[in-house]
Amino acid sequence: MTLLDIGWNAAFEEAFAPYYKEGWVPARLTRDNKITYGALVGDGDEYEAIMCGKVYHDAETDADLPAVGDWVALEVGQEDQEHVIRARLPRQTCFSRKMAGKSTEEQVIAANVDVVVVVTDAGTDFSLRRMERYFTIITRSGAKAVVLVNKSDLYEKADNEEAAEQIRALNPEADVHITCATKKRSLSVLRQYLKKGQTVTLIGSSGVGKSSVLNQLLGDEYQWTDDVNELTGKGRHTTTARELIILPKGGILIDNPGIKEVQMWTNEITLREGFADIEQLALQCKFGDCKHGKDAGCAIRAALEAGKLDAGRYEGFLKLDDEIEKLRRSRKKRQMTVERRSKRELRAQVRQYEKRRDPEHELEPRERRQGGK
């Protein structure tokens, strides 16, 4: 394996120039455990690295801290010394989530992603509004957007084509392909994006076939298991806890819990947006706490009675908060699982770290102090 296999290019090489003379090496981050990071170097070795104080203090916001996919300057420690991240190279792309309203709060999901593949289908999952959301964050990231209209075997050819056409009209820059993830041959269109050194990530609603696509790409070496195992705390790629993996036939895949978050977040916003006109109407209700049922002076019911509002959409609007609440609950549950896992990992990391720094660590602090005096 070389640096090029894991995404290195001329621009990174140039940015790295001042660090070579320090004796530091380029490394790509494969895992973020908060205190430590997994750092992959050109020969394929992966180090457990800590961030130096400077990198931490120079970060003005959390978004400036190293993230999975980032290239860093790594000082490889001799013998039992720590491996230290000395600097982070500027990102070429940045796939992130911005909190609604608080534009300063940005959560970086993955850095230096070249292609984001959105998986959808021509049937139950199809939503141009949601697709528009995805396109917004992909465009902002700087990555290329690719869409798979998957499960083509379940829908009429004309419907698949119509769906693809509508998505293309939404974003002429995007490549849109019709696929069937259960047929390996159908996924050969993805090869062009999975070239050596190209970093790809996959996104899309639950059940559209992301895992199926990945399992085809990964072959037998890894198998995709979606849920975090409650017992072992190990998620996804069962053979490794890495969030950045090199695919057997070239290309780099990033997958982490943050991507799942983006999906749910997108769903919530999309749901709300779909009712923006009704929410606008609600502002004209006589009472601020109007439930839009039998309340006097309800602008929504007035629109309904005047035939300006579709009854089905009205029903949908009334259920909107419940729907969003459901989404939030599932997100919360997921988050708690992930947090439990990362806390457990963090504790283990801290223990290991302390042991390395202080081999006498097993002694009770008080005993040690008395012994020393």
Ligand SMILES: Nc1nc2c(ncn2[C@@H]2O[C@H](COP(=O)(O)OP(=O)(O)OP(=O)(O)O)[C@@H](O)[C@H]2O)c(=O)[nH]1
């Ligand atoms: N008929 C058909 N079924 C498919 C296709 N792709 C995936 N499936 C099936 O759809 C179901 C869901 O697929 P997954 O790959 O688990 O979907 P996912 O997007 O990973 O879902 P989450 O893990 O919930 O995010 C599975 O039973 C797949 O076998 C397809 O192209 N055609």
Ligand SMILES: [Zn+2]
């Ligand atoms: Zn009302």
